[in-house]
Amino acid sequence: MDRNIWRKTYDPGLEDLNPDLFEVDYASATRPTFEKFADKAAFSFMEQEVSFAELDKYANRFADLLLSQGLQKGDVVGINLPNIPEYIIAWLGTLRAGCAVSGLSPLLSAEEMEHQLKDSNAKALVTLDAIYAARLTQIAANLPDLKLVVYCSVGGFLPSIKRFLGKLLKKIPTGKITPLDGKAIFKMEDVIKTKKFSDAKPAVSISPDDRAYIQYTGGTTGLPKGAVLSHRNVMSDLLIVQRWLGWDSGSGLALSGFPFFHIAGLFFNINCIYLGWTQVLIPNPRDTDHICKQYNKYKPTALVNVPSLFQLLLGNPAFKQLDHSKLEICISAASPFPEESQKELEAIVGQGKLLEVYGMTETSPLTVMNPSKGKKKLGSIGLPILNTDLKLLDPETGEEVGVGKPGEICVKGPMVMRGYHNKPEETAKTVDKDGYMHTGDVAIMDEDGFLRIVDRTKDMLIVGGFKVFSRKVEDVLAQHPAVDMIAITGLPNPERPGSEIVKAWVTVAPDYKGDRDAIEKEIIALAKEKLAPYEVPKTVVVKDELPLTAVGKIDKKQLRK
Numbered sequence: 130m131d132r133n134i135w136r137k138t139y140d141p142g143l144e145d146l147n148p149d150l151f152e153v154d155y156a157s158a159t160r161p162t163f164e165k166f167a168d169k170a171a172f173s174f175m176e177q178e179v180s181f182a183e184l185d186k187y188a189n190r191f192a193d194l195l196l197s198q199g200l201q202k203g204d205v206v207g208i209n210l211p212n213i214p215e216y217i218i219a220w221l222g223t224l225r226a227g228c229a230v231s232g233l234s235p236l237l238s239a240e241e242m243e244h245q246l247k248d249s250n251a252k253a254l255v256t257l258d259a260i261y262a263a264r265l266t267q268i269a270a271n272l273p274d275l276k277l278v279v280y281c282s283v284g285g286f287l288p289s290i291k292r293f294l295g296k297l298l299k300k301i302p303t304g305k306i307t308p309l310d311g312k313a314i315f316k317m318e319d320v321i322k323t324k325k326f327s328d329a330k331p332a333v334s335i336s337p338d339d340r341a342y343i344q345y346t347g348g349t350t351g352l353p354k355g356a357v358l359s360h361r362n363v364m365s366d367l368l369i370v371q372r373w374l375g376w377d378s379g380s381g382l383a384l385s386g387f388p389f390f391h392i393a394g395l396f397f398n399i400n401c402i403y404l405g406w407t408q409v410l411i412p413n414p415r416d417t418d419h420i421c422k423q424y425n426k427y428k429p430t431a432l433v434n435v436p437s438l439f440q441l442l443l444g445n446p447a448f449k450q451l452d453h454s455k456l457e458i459c460i461s462a463a464s465p466f467p468e469e470s471q472k473e474l475e476a477i478v479g480q481g482k483l484l485e486v487y488g489m490t491e492t493s494p495l496t497v498m499n500p501s502k503g504k505k506k507l508g509s510i511g512l513p514i515l516n517t518d519l520k521l522l523d524p525e526t527g528e529e530v531g532v533g534k535p536g537e538i539c540v541k542g543p544m545v546m547r548g549y550h551n552k553p554e555e556t557a558k559t560v561d562k563d564g565y566m567h568t569g570d571v572a573i574m575d576e577d578g579f580l581r582i583v584d585r586t587k588d589m590l591i592v593g594g595f596k597v598f599s600r601k602v603e604d605v606l607a608q609h610p611a612v613d614m615i616a617i618t619g620l621p622n623p624e625r626p627g628s629e630i631v632k633a634w635v636t637v638a639p640d641y642k643g644d645r646d647a648i649e650k651e652i653i654a655l656a657k658e659k660l661a662p663y664e665v666p667k668t669v670v671v672k673d674e675l676p677l678t679a680v681g682k683i684d685k686k687q688l689r690k
């Protein structure tokens with residue numbers, strides 16, 4: 130494939146960046162931001178603003194806590210929070226201490242938390258008091274590497290009266306903190322809002338090749354894998370994307386519903402802090418009334434969301450009445466966005482403002498984007514970005530395909546991960562000997578170099594922007610004694626276009642003596658106990674038999690039909 134095919138469609142003046150620019154760690158690269166924008170709001174949370182100077186101080190104190198507790202360069206800190214100020218403070222402090230961040234969804238079950246913390250060898254965890262009480266206490270004894278736990282509340286940055294009322298009305302979840310054997314326990318408020326820990330810049334030397342993140346992702350089968358991203362990986366994608374979009378220091382104001390534990394939310398946050406932009410934090414992305422109120426107050430220039438959240442906003446009449454004149458760009462990522470909905474969004478916010486992009490955790494994350502200034506193609510994920518090579522390979526033959534032919538997206542560039550944590554064989558399967566990352570997504574490239582996703586790894590579902598992996602769900606549900614054979618498929622969600630509903634198909638074990646009428650409810654109850662909410666099947670269909678392929682595998686193609 131002619132690599133110039135997409136370059137001819139670039140916005141004028143765009144050329145590859147000098148790779149020397151990527152030879153810096155994020156903590157050092159952002160130092161000028163905190164000097165230049167000290168008095169500016171770094172973020173707003175529920176009407177409370179925190180300046181860059183305050184964030185600087187809080188992050189240094191958190192870093193000092195980590196170092197005082199014996200954490201060393203490269204050690205992993207798990208952050209298990211929604212989008213609240215404490216996430217940004219813990220994230221930045223972790224990087225300044227030379228440690229690596231690993232985001233954990235607050236929706237994970239205790240078993241899922243345990244797997245991720247064990248697999249990453251996490252030495253520290255930052256979590257909510259409610260999660261501490263409900264889940265961490267169940268698994269703490271199984272986590273010998275975990276030495277430090279820092280807890281906080283969703284309302285930690287709210288005024289005391291709002292905190293009191295929130296707890297009284299049960300709008301702020303809480304949990305009792307009890308001792309954990311062999312682990313030091315700290316309250317985040319005591320760490321960052323007192324002088325117990327130093328405000329000074331940590332004396333840690335960080336290199337571009339040091340790991341910054343272990344972000345967990347899944348394959349189409351098996352348990353989630355930790356993608357190791359270096360500071361060089363992160364800085365390369367950050368600088369390339371900023372050049373692509375023409376984003377300038379200090380000029381933007383950001384609002385995003387993407388969670389920070391997800392690579393998309395994390396990346397947007399990384400950009401905002403580097404650029405000195407104010408962020409409006411959204412702790413609950415499904416509360417569109419709150420989003421509309423914050424949007425009306427702050428008039429963001431950049432709005433970044435998963436398509437299903439844009440769908441929810443489109444369904445709220447208040448969103449249509451807002452003043453969108455300051456909004457320069459709407460970025461959509463993480464799952465397909467139906468074209469009709471894209472047109473509906475642009476009719477409200479303005480033509481040409483929607484920008485679809487493509488990436489994955491393993492590529493830090495972005496590798497393909499629609500042009501920022503030039504013609505965008507609705508329904509297309511865009512063009513390969515600067516400093517990035519891309520080829521499409523026939524999934525059957527492995528041969529490179531030409532224009533108009535479907536092939537697996539394989540990308541190469543400075544943003545491609547170092548590998549999967551402690552999984553060299555999985556890494557070798559995913560990143561080939563020439564350095565190309567095999568994404569598992571199938572696309573077609575047109576004559577202008579624009580890519581359109583036509584398929585994704587067959588057994589993977591997208592539920593509200595989250596990836597759901599069939600094998601994982603099937604393995605959990607197979608634990609029910611009634612289950613003989615089981616398969617998971619997805620149904621389009623009529624209420625959230627671009628999203629799916631999980632559906633389970635089962636046959637009953639011949640020797641099962643229990644109540645057959647209760648099987649469906651019991652399987653869903655098991656799923657709720659063992660899985661994240663978005664992984665739980667909405668329906669369970671009990672069949673006498675499931676269709677099989679010629680080699681005896683369950684034929685999911687037939688089930689989908």
